[in-house]
Amino acid sequence: MQVKEKPLSTVPKGLTQSEAEESRKKNGANTLTQIPPDPLWKKILEGFKDPMIMILLVALVVQVVLFFLGQAEWFEPAGILVAIMIANGVSAVSESKQEGKASALKAEEEAKETAKVIRDGKLTEIHVSDVVVGDIVYLQAGDKLPADGELVMGAIKVDQAALNGETEEAEKLPDESGEGYDTKDLLNKHYAYRGTVVCGGEGYMEIKVVGDKTLFGELALEVQEDTRETPLQVKLSHLAKQISTFGYVGAICIVVGIMAKTLITGEIPQDFFGWVRLIMDAVTVAVTIIVCAVPEGLPMLTSILLSFQSLRMAKDNVLVRKINGLETAGSLSILFSDKTGTITEGKLSVVELSSGDGSLYDSFDKIPAPLANDIIIGAGVNNSASAADGKVIGGNSTDRALMTYLMEAGKAESITKDNVLSFSAFDSNKKCSSVTVSENGNAVTYIKGAPERLLERCDSYVDEKGEVKPLSDKKALMDYIDTQASRSMRLLGVAKKNGESDEGTVTLVCLLSIRDNVRKEAVDAIKEVQNAGIQVVMVTGDRKETAVAIAKEAGLLTSDTDIALTSAELAEKTDDELKALLPNLRVVSRALPTDKSRLVRAAQELNLVVGMTGDGVNDSPALKKADVGFAMGSGTEVAKEAGDITILDDNFSSIEKAILYGRTMFKSIRKFLIFQLTVNVAAVLTCFIGPLMGENVMMTVIQLLLVNLAMDTLAAIAFGSEPALKEYMKEQPVPRSASIVSKNMMIEIIISALYITAVCLSIRFVPAFRTLFGGVDDTYLKSAVFATFMMAITFNGFNARTSHMNPFEGLGRNKNFIYVMLSIFLLQFIFVTFGGEVLSVEALNPLTWLVCIALAFMVIPINMIRKAVTKGE
Known part of the structure; x- marks a missing residue:
């Protein structure tokens, strides 16, 4: 496209088309290297590396082998396969869709980017990617610079906020002194940078570097580095090892127990096939225990939670671009925040x-x-x-x-x-x-x-x-x-x-x-975040006096021990000195991009969970390296790609909401684990102690798998719908190294599991309990055991959902929980009443149902006593 205007009387010569082609061959094109996102199939395959998914895969293989040996029904491996596909597929598809939307928007924006250059003596408009080293670019107010270069004629003012975060325009003039200048100093008067915007004046710039060699390009490349595991991934990996160990040890103990009981009671098989049958029965129960020890619903729960909370957060101006960023937000222990547009209004x-x-x-x-x-x-x-x-x-x-x-x-x-x-x-x-x-x-x-x-x-x-x-x-x-x-x-x-x-x-x-005024809502949000035990550090390109004044007004600098440093003062500190003062650091002024990355690295070496906010290209490396990066909606595309979460309204209060949703998700996972691990421990103990007391099969393989599948899948929906409660923001963050199962959680799991085990064994073996059901056979009693077991763990769900004394508090805010629990009760009634020989049960009479419900319900008052003694979490 030909541009007729010639704004200055004397203009530089520029390149010919052939010279431009030679320059492109020698110095490269003005394009940025972009590593494409992984395709959906690769994301799904990567998901199989998740420790929980790997345990499920082992369980699936075992179930398939048992099916072909005639020891398992077809729906048993099918159920595990469905759990794997849902858990792995939901998060992969969700993240893939978000990346697809972002790529489409980016491509649309890039197609519009043009630059005015002098080619063959004429001022011509070309696409930014066609700009080469040596090109003379004509710049006017409103133009975005296509590459890095030196101003050779005219005078312009440039908004460099995308690179250094400062709101004040930088003046750029030709270098007539010949003394030279530092191109790494963004405040130099002669060199201008890609991605900045002309806000006044007009002039001509000679392009010196293009593409990845520009400052913009270097920062964009750094963004694409790999990041470390999220806190939840670390915790779940550790938990997976504990669960698998528990399952394997439990399985071995059950095999040993059954064999020992057989030898002690004298019920020794008389022939080879009798031994094979005995060993097969013992191994089958043991394998079932391993399967039951694995909470299939946990990966599914995290996927449901991430997707569900992501949709909920979009209404609060928070776009979750990378799914794992949400759960990490809930674990933050330190947050490095940009000033302009986040704590202040940005204008x-x-x-x-x-x-x-x-x-x-x-x-x-x-x-x-x-x-x-x-x-x-x-x-x-x-x-x-x-x-x-x-x-x-x-x-x-x-x-x-x-x-x-x-x-x-x-x-x-x-x-x-x-x-x-x-x-x-x-x-x-x-x-x-x-x-x-x-x-x-x-x-x-x-x-x-x-x-x-x-x-x-x-x-x-x-x-x-x-x-x-x-x-x-x-x-x-x-x-x-x-x-x-x-x-x-x-x-x-x-x-x-x-x-x-x-x-x-x-x-x-x-x-x-x-x-640039402090946002009124940001002051309250900062206080909320600080009350949540999260250290907030403002990192800005402004001078120290301005930064300190803003920090005091925002509530960041409140005591004599709080520290404010300039970039120069920070550079004088060794890494060890920086780590020592980091707990008291509140402000870093005149910050450079390298300062932000260094701060993130130092905090992570202290094993802190680090958050970083930003909007400019200068923020992108730190956004990428942080455990969770909050990119601003008005920021550059490079920053948004680097961030895990985009704050659409650029408001600190929205960051506070993201932290709350992240904590809610982590709480929901812990609630689910209390519920599910109680099921697993009770199942293992019941099936281990039962044979030692004379009953080889307390609950059949099919019964255990029904319990497992119903509890895993339905409970994932129930706990995945838990509301975000403001009280979560009054708690201290969970350290990165802390176990996902806390001491109080373990006490609750053990007490509930021991009670459920004791009740089930008492129904089968203690005469005083057996008389409650009248003169019935063993099959009837085991049917009562099955019914009581399933109802007790269902009632325990009410204990798991809150640490407050009243287990029914706030129940109306999660209607899904009520629907799921009622569904489990209904399914249990159907299983026992109509299961017959398939489930090895007999229909129970109304009196028996009342007795089973009463015994199962006792798990609630027992936990209320526990909460009173331990005073909750």
Whole structure:
């Protein structure tokens, strides 16, 4: 596409098309290396490396072998296979879909990226990927830089927030001194970088590096490094080893127990086939115990939880891009947060206005009309931005803040430039801009700029009536400027004078305090996160004074022991010194990309679970290396790719919600484990002790698998729907090295399992209990054992879902739990009543059902006693 305009009178020559091709061959294309996401089939295969899935695969193989030996029904291996596919498939498909959406959006955005270059002596618009080293690129306000290079003509101001997080524009000029400069210093005056945006001026840049060699490209490549295991993966891996050991030891004990009981009782087989049958029966029960020891529902539960919570979080402006990031968020122990747009609003706003006599106004509506008219001209007409249709267009960040201030006060519509005689844009030497307007036939010039420079020239001020009064107390105004600067305010003065010149003595109109305000909701959210035991450290590119002022207002710096460091001070510290002061660190100012990565590494070496927020390319390596990266919705695509979770509204309070959902998920997993491991321990103990007391088969293989499959799959749904409770944010984070099964959890599991085992064995062997059922045979008693076992573990689900004394507290908030528990009771009734020979049961009479329900229900008061003694978790 040909561009006709030639903005500057003399322009650099640029490359010919053939020279551009040679440059591309020599220096490479301006494309970024992108490692494609793993295809769905590979994600599914990777899932089989999960320790829980591996145990299930072993159980599946055993069940298939037993099926072919005639010792198992077809639905037994089929049930395990379904559990594997659901558990492995849900998370893989969910993550694949999220990556697909992100890739499509990225491709759509990249297709629109163009650059204006001089080729064959003509200014031409080409795709960014076609830019080569040596190209001369023409830059205007609003253009995004296509590669790194040196400005060779003109002057521009560049928004480098994507690279260094700073809101203040950087000026770029040609290097006429010949002294050279450091291209690694983002604040150098001559070198500009890919991904930054021109916000003022115009000029020509010679491309020096392209593609992966640009600073943007280097950071994007670093993002694609592998990350370490999540805290939950570490905990589940450890648990898988414990469960498999428990299952194998239990199985061996059962085989030994059955053989020992056979020898002790004298029931020794008389022939070879009798021995084979005995060993086969013992091995079959042992293998079933191994299968029962594995909570098939746990991988399924984590998948259901991740997907369910991800959908719920989307309503709260939190997009879970990488599924495992959610559970990691719940385990955070330290969070490194960006300042701009996260803790602050991310845009400059007028906070306060002072007139020449020291009167302060926090709202434009409170300013007297005569003075307000001067402010509208001095800050609104003397402005490179404009307002239209409720939006502010153009201008630098300061001018946009002033125009927004007037627009929100309903004064932008009254701004007219019909009477403007001349306008001078901001002059870096004079440190001001000016506009001359016609007022009642007279020329009046309004000046807007650095307050110190204006005050030096002021001998008067405009009072609230619009009258000019002598300015006698400049010191009070200078003290006010210093005070506001210490509060991280950016001060701007407005003055006026008669005539068309902006030189000489002027009359002060007002002083404007402008700042990137702290989000009100962020202050509360930071307090919530700190109360949750999570250390929050603000990492920003701003100067130390500004960072400290913001940190104090946000509630980050609250005591004398809290530490604020600059990047230079941080660089002076050894890794050991950094680790020693890290617990008290609250602010890092003038931060470089390398600082963020170093902070993450140091915290992880202390075995902390690390979170990092960010929006720019500069944040991406640290977002990737952190245990969980929170990318901002308004940030760069590189940052979003590096992050695990995208905060769509850029708000710290949304990060707090993500932490709460992560903790809710972890709590749900623990609740499920209490429930499921109680089932497993009770099943192993019952089937181990039973043979020693004279009953080889307390519960048949089919009965155990029915218990296992029903409890695993249905319970995963029940506990996966647990609501997010604010009380979780009052607890300390669970350390990365801590076991997923806590001491109190283990006590609860053992007490409940021992009670359920004791009840089941008593029904079968203790005469006092047998008389409760009347004169019945052993099959009837074992049917009662089966019914009691299943109902007791169902009632235990109410114990598992809360650590509060009342097991039914808040039950209405999880209706799925109620539906699942009622379903299990119904299924149990159907199994026992209609199972017959297939399930080795007899139908029970109403009295027996009442006795079984009463015995099973006792697991609830027993746990209430336990909670009273241990005082819960």
